[in-house]
Structure formats: C-alpha cells, structure tokens
Amino acid sequence: MTGHRLVLVGGGHAHVQVIRALAQQPEPGMTITLVTDRLLTPYSGMLPGHVAGIYSHAEMHIDLGRLAEVCGVTLVGSAAAAIDRARRTVTTEDGASVPYDTLSLNVGITPDLSGIAGAEEHGIPVKPISSFIARLDALLEAAARADGPRRIVLVGGGAAGVELALALKARLTGLDPKGRPFWIGLAASNGLVATLNDGVRRRARAALARHGVTLLDDFRVVEINAQGLRAQDKRFVTADAVLVSTAARAPSWLATTGLPTDRHGFVQTTRCLTCIDDSAVFAVGDCATVAEDPTPKAGVFAVRQGAALTANLRRRARGEVLAPHRPDRNYLTILMTGDGSAIAGRGGWFxxxxxxxxxxxxxxxxxxxxRFSEFRR
Ligand SMILES: Cc1cc2nc3c(=O)[nH]c(=O)nc-3n(C[C@H](O)[C@H](O)[C@H](O)COP(=O)(O)OP(=O)(O)OC[C@H]3O[C@@H](n4cnc5c(N)ncnc54)[C@H](O)[C@@H]3O)c2cc1C
Incomplete structure (x- = not known):
C-alpha cells in the first residue's frame, strides 16, 4: 500500500479505540489525523459519578493530546465545519483544510431543545457534556451559598436523567451552610427508563423515592422560564435550575455536508459503517444511524463499534471488501444510585x-x- 490518509473527526468512544488499535498494530503506509474541537473528551459512563463528586474531572476525561502523541497521530485542534467530498477535504472552524483518503466521523450529538419554549435561555442541557460540566460547576458553586438555588429539576426520565437526579441529590445533600434541604425533581413524560426491563424500572423508581427525588410522572415539558417549568397539561413546577436530558439531534453542520441523513439529521450508514452513498466516509456512534439496523443512542454501541470500525478502516486502506458489523442489543446497563450502590439490567428480565x-x-x-491513560507504545 502506498500512503493512505485516514482522518478521524471527533474523539468519540469509537475513535479513541481506533487510535489505540492502529498504534498497537500500525497499518503500513497509513497516516492518521485526528480533528477535534476539544483536547479532553468526556467518558459519559462516569459523568453521574463526577456529578456525585466521586470522579475528578481528569478521571472522567480521555486526554486526546496525550493519546495522539503516544500513538503518532497528528492532532488538529479545531472543530470540523465542512466536508468537500469531491476534493476529499475536511475544513475546520479555524480554516485549516485537511485532505483524506478515508474519513471517519464520531462527533456525538447536540440537544434538541426545539420542542421546549425557553429551554435555550433557561435550561441547562446535559449534552454536549463538556459545556454541561462548566454549567454544573457554576450551579454547584451557587448552591453552596445560603441564597443559592434550592429547587432543581431534571427533565428526562431516561437512564441519564435518573442517574443525574440521584447523583445531584447525593452531591447537594448537606451542602447548604444553614442546613436547608435541596428539592430535586425528575420530570418524565414517557415513563421511567422505559427502554429497560420491569425489574430495573421498579428499582429505579424505588431508588428515587428512597433518596427523596420527586418523580413528576407524565410531565411533558413545553416551557422553561425563569420561575420554573410548565407541562403540556398546564401543571407548573417552580424551579431555580432546570437540567435537560431529553431528545438529541445530530450536529447541524453535518446537514451542510451533503451526506445522506435521516429525519433527525443523523448520518445514514450501511452495516459496514460507511455512508450509504460514499464508501470513503465512515460514521459511527451517536451521530450516525445504520439505516437497515438502527440502535439506541448509547455509548455502549459506540464503544462496540470501535473494533469493527478499526477492522474496516484497515480493509479499506488495503483495498479489501468490508465486513458488516452486527450490534449486540442484549447489552448491560448499570445505573448508579449515588449512595454507593447501583442497579444493573440486561435484556428482558435480568x-x-x-x-x-x-x-x-x-x-x-x-x-x-x-486503556487510554496508561497506553504506551
Ligand atoms: C449523563 C449521561 C450518562 C450516560 N451514561 C451512559 C452509560 O452509562 N452507558 C451508555 O451506553 N451511554 C450513556 N450515555 C449516552 C452516551 O453519552 C452517548 O451515547 C455517547 O457519548 C456517544 O458516544 P459518541 O462516541 O458517539 O460521541 P461523544 O462521546 O459525544 O464524542 C464525540 C466527540 O466529538 C467531538 N466533536 C463534536 N463535534 C465535533 C466537530 N465538529 N469537530 C471535531 N470534534 C467534534 C466532541 O468534543 C467529542 O469529543 C449517557 C449520556 C449522558 C448524558
């Protein structure tokens, strides 16, 4: 093989594994460039633990600068903003033009606040996690003051919403200098952790009750304002801060690339993880959807795509036929409850x-x- 330029856009859960694997067993003639908007990429599985005060900022982030250096990857520290597929170049926000033979996208998602009036101004979206952490730190600092926020609502009854509500409760308990209690609410509109099995749902509900988190059932939020949040059925709950962990959409710049996307803007790929109309472009993790076999937006799928993506990137560089990836839907979910305990579920009954x-x-x-912090070649 003569020179093959692989450009990875985004240091998501799959790409960090590609970088590590290609450093362990380099592909002859392949050069790798990572285009990333951030040098520290968060690991979402540890975010609730970070909110609860268990993990430091460093412990829950992968240092992409270090990883790139150790793995011999060229790092371009700017967000990708455009792709010229005819010329095979990626352009970054600060104007750099990065040529590729193969391109792979693993850029995650952004929150979809469009259905909630006032959410942009008054809500705190939990994605992207990097921006959320900065706003969380400000919230915790304010909460430590006697006149700080005392009523906080999490919007979104999925696994992330449940974990974050319990983590916040654990972190805030006892923080008030005058001992005033914090009130934490969790607004769920489609049931609680509806994608998980009955046993997990029951345990999650019990954990919220045990820790004094108020579940606002069937509370479809339509408005967030400076006083609180309103449901579609007109119920109003006062709140000093509203965190939003609901629907997500693809980063908007992807729509300008001409790549085929579904109605939520996610890049549509084949089972081999290439775009359905361009075998030079791969897309994985939350920003992509396998057109024939869509899976939920969860880090576990992005993590598992890592090995399949690496293998297909090698095959493409060698001119070989790509192999389809078969995601395992029977995956393990573990929800931390913030009190040194956790709930695990798998499939329909475990x-x-x-x-x-x-x-x-x-x-x-x-x-x-x-695997990343201690990696050496
Ligand atoms: C509180 C919370 C807890 C969660 N817990 C779990 C869990 O326990 N298990 C689970 O399976 N899922 C969990 N999830 C879901 C999980 O966060 C996502 O599914 C996962 O992060 C998706 O990984 P990804 O690799 O697609 O993208 P990401 O992890 O979001 O990575 C994308 C990367 O791309 C970078 N990037 C973005 N735009 C650009 C650009 N234009 N140019 C260059 N770089 C860019 C970002 O900075 C980031 O480094 C949780 C989510 C939340 C909010």
Missing part, C-alpha cells in the same frame, strides 16, 4: 441491585479509561 453492582460498574469504567 435486574440486580447492590453495592457490589456499583463496585462492578466502577471497575468496568476505570478499566476502560486506563
């Missing part, structure tokens, strides 16, 4: 809870992060 489950999750997540 559900367990306990301190050992939390230790298990902590072990899995720390092991994942060590």
């Amino acid at each position: 559900a367990v809870e306990g301190r050992w489950v939390w230790r298990w999750k902590d072990w899995i997540d720390r092991r994942f992060m060590r």
Whole structure:
C-alpha cells in the first residue's frame, strides 16, 4: 500500500479505540489525523459519578493530546465545519483544510431543545457534556451559598436523567451552610427508563423515592422560564435550575455536508459503517444511524463499534471488501444510585441491585479509561 490518509473527526468512544488499535498494530503506509474541537473528551459512563463528586474531572476525561502523541497521530485542534467530498477535504472552524483518503466521523450529538419554549435561555442541557460540566460547576458553586438555588429539576426520565437526579441529590445533600434541604425533581413524560426491563424500572423508581427525588410522572415539558417549568397539561413546577436530558439531534453542520441523513439529521450508514452513498466516509456512534439496523443512542454501541470500525478502516486502506458489523442489543446497563450502590439490567428480565453492582460498574469504567491513560507504545 502506498500512503493512505485516514482522518478521524471527533474523539468519540469509537475513535479513541481506533487510535489505540492502529498504534498497537500500525497499518503500513497509513497516516492518521485526528480533528477535534476539544483536547479532553468526556467518558459519559462516569459523568453521574463526577456529578456525585466521586470522579475528578481528569478521571472522567480521555486526554486526546496525550493519546495522539503516544500513538503518532497528528492532532488538529479545531472543530470540523465542512466536508468537500469531491476534493476529499475536511475544513475546520479555524480554516485549516485537511485532505483524506478515508474519513471517519464520531462527533456525538447536540440537544434538541426545539420542542421546549425557553429551554435555550433557561435550561441547562446535559449534552454536549463538556459545556454541561462548566454549567454544573457554576450551579454547584451557587448552591453552596445560603441564597443559592434550592429547587432543581431534571427533565428526562431516561437512564441519564435518573442517574443525574440521584447523583445531584447525593452531591447537594448537606451542602447548604444553614442546613436547608435541596428539592430535586425528575420530570418524565414517557415513563421511567422505559427502554429497560420491569425489574430495573421498579428499582429505579424505588431508588428515587428512597433518596427523596420527586418523580413528576407524565410531565411533558413545553416551557422553561425563569420561575420554573410548565407541562403540556398546564401543571407548573417552580424551579431555580432546570437540567435537560431529553431528545438529541445530530450536529447541524453535518446537514451542510451533503451526506445522506435521516429525519433527525443523523448520518445514514450501511452495516459496514460507511455512508450509504460514499464508501470513503465512515460514521459511527451517536451521530450516525445504520439505516437497515438502527440502535439506541448509547455509548455502549459506540464503544462496540470501535473494533469493527478499526477492522474496516484497515480493509479499506488495503483495498479489501468490508465486513458488516452486527450490534449486540442484549447489552448491560448499570445505573448508579449515588449512595454507593447501583442497579444493573440486561435484556428482558435480568435486574440486580447492590453495592457490589456499583463496585462492578466502577471497575468496568476505570478499566476502560486506563486503556487510554496508561497506553504506551
Ligand atoms: C449523563 C449521561 C450518562 C450516560 N451514561 C451512559 C452509560 O452509562 N452507558 C451508555 O451506553 N451511554 C450513556 N450515555 C449516552 C452516551 O453519552 C452517548 O451515547 C455517547 O457519548 C456517544 O458516544 P459518541 O462516541 O458517539 O460521541 P461523544 O462521546 O459525544 O464524542 C464525540 C466527540 O466529538 C467531538 N466533536 C463534536 N463535534 C465535533 C466537530 N465538529 N469537530 C471535531 N470534534 C467534534 C466532541 O468534543 C467529542 O469529543 C449517557 C449520556 C449522558 C448524558
């Protein structure tokens, strides 16, 4: 093979694995460039633990600068803003033009606040996680003051919303200098952790009750303002801060690339993870949807695509036929409850809870992060 320029856009969960794998076993003649808007990429599985005060900022981030240096990857520290597929170049926000033979996108999602009036101004979206962490720090600082926020609502009854509500409760308890309690609400419109099995749902509901998080059931938020939030059925709940963990959409710049997208703007790919109309462009993780076999937007799928993507990037560079990726839908979900315990669920019936489950999750997540923080060639 003569020179083959692989350009990775975004340091998401799949790309960090591609970088590591191609450093462990380099592909002859391949040069790799990582285009990233951030040098530290967050690992979402550890975000609730960070909110609860268990993990430091450094512990829940992968240092892309270090990883790129150790792995011999050229780093372009700017957000990708456009793709010229005819010329095969990516243009960044600060005007750099990066040529590719193969391009791969793993840029995550942005929150879709369009259905909630006032959310842009008054809500705190949990995605992108980097922006959320900065706003969370400001919220925690304000909450530590006697006149700071005391009523906080999480919008979104999915796994992230449940974990964040419990994590916030754990973090805030006892923070008030005068001992005034914090009130945490969780607004869920489509049931609680509706994609998980009955056992997990029951345990999640019980954990919220045990920790004094108020579940606002069937509360479809249509407006957030300076006083609180309003549901479609006109109920109004006062709140000093509203965190939003609901629907997401693809980053808007992808729509300008001409890449085929679905109605939510996610890049449509084949099972081989290439765009349906361009075999030079791969797309993985939350920003992409396998047209024939869509999966939920969850980090576990992005993580598992890492190995399949690496193998297909090698095949493409060698001119070989690509292989389809078959996602395993029977995946394990672990929700931390903020009290040194966690709930695990898998498939239609498996559900367990306990301190050992939390230790298990902590072990899995720390092991994942060590793969990058301790990697040497
Ligand atoms: C609180 C919370 C907890 C969660 N917990 C779990 C969990 O336990 N398990 C699970 O499976 N899922 C979990 N999720 C879902 C998970 O966060 C996402 O599914 C996962 O992050 C998607 O990974 P990704 O690799 O597609 O993108 P991301 O992890 O979002 O990575 C995208 C990367 O691309 C970069 N980027 C973005 N735009 C550009 C650009 N234009 N140019 C260059 N770089 C760019 C970003 O800075 C980032 O580094 C959780 C989500 C939240 C909010």
